[in-house]
Amino acid sequence: MSRVLKAIGLMSGTSMDGIDVALIETDGDTVVGRGPATGYAYDPAFRQRLKRGLDEARTIRDRQERPGTLAELERDLTLRHADSVKTFLHENNILAEDVDVIGFHGQTVLHRPAEGLTVQIGEGEMLARETRIDVVYDMRANDMIHGGQGAPLIPAYHAVLARGLSERQGLKAPIAFVNIGGISNLTFIGEGEIVAYDSGPGNTLIDQWVEAHAGIPFDQGGMVASEGSVLPELADRYLSHPFFSAAKRRSLDRNDFVPPAGSEASLEDGARTLAYVTAAAIVRSAAHLPAIPATYIICGGGRLNPVIMRDLAGLAEKAGSRVFAAEALELDGDSMEAEAWAYLAVRSLRGLPLTYPGTTGVSRPVSGGRRAAKPTGTGHAEV
């Protein structure tokens, strides 16, 4: 058996709400011990900079390009990740020298799988220098080079978590993990088979809607949605998007779905309808799986919106499925992506596959990621 490594994962997701940090101990294969995890929120001004960065990234044709303010944003984003690691280590009394590797996702600013283009900003070398810990980063690129969608990458981690869950009583197979982040994605764990893909808009539409019409970053606790009603025509318009009926599953860019026009709904009805769309999109996408999951395990920020969760539970029940929030199974729905990035970093170091034909459509199982080594020596400047 390979040595168990201490790995930190860092995730800044499509919601652009902050940096999730988690530490796990793993051999990159079957052994996973989950350690501390936390999240550090971005201040509103930095979120605005990230949103501007997404607009500026639209013109990118070569993934090395950094038009507009993107180079500066990349540097500042990396420094924020370095600060998060330092704070996390301090808060948990962990020494940098005791951590073997950081798995660094960075921030996706553009994702166009049809063009073989995916761009995550984040400077691995700078992060390794700042934290004095080895870094694995840019983990989506190799998958795309080999014909994959470049996402989702979390299924390899879902698979190892599912091994630990399968003996629990009352948890019927097949299991599907659903991450309701900015975009939602699902992972189906069948017998000897994993199938995964993005399942639709997650919280992004709701976030954009309430920000534009109420000046709030998200619908906390589904408070706004719970005052509204589902507008069937508006919901049908989203759910009849070709994404759901296409023969081939594909991964999504944050901008693939756009919020309704302000004139189409009241604040409350808009939030209610988009919450329903989020839930119904998952169930609609699940129809493309090899079998309907008996158990859904929900992670990501959307599980904290009870309106989405009630709709999802109701729709799933009609198909005979049960829905659990990750915490009901002693998992952490906030830190799972960060844990996954730690796990994937160790797999990368060991040359193990990160993605499979069933998870991203890649031509064969492939590893990925670039390595940045921590500085050697005492840390004093060379003269």
Ligand SMILES: Nc1ncnc2c1ncn2[C@@H]1O[C@H](COP(=O)(O)OP(=O)(O)OP(=O)(O)O)[C@@H](O)[C@H]1O
């Ligand atoms: N208490 C809450 N009530 C309702 N919604 C919430 C709550 N907390 C978080 N959310 C929603 O979850 C979102 C953040 O989710 P999460 O952190 O899982 O996304 P992400 O990791 O950025 O996205 P992705 O998985 O697509 O990369 C917020 O933008 C918000 O919409």
Ligand SMILES: CC(=O)N[C@H]1[C@@H]2OC[C@@H](O2)[C@@H](O)[C@@H]1O[C@H](C)C(=O)O
């Ligand atoms: C290109 C990109 O960053 N995609 C994200 C996004 O957020 C959710 C969904 O879309 C998923 O495909 C992916 O993240 C998860 C963590 C993944 O790769 O598994």
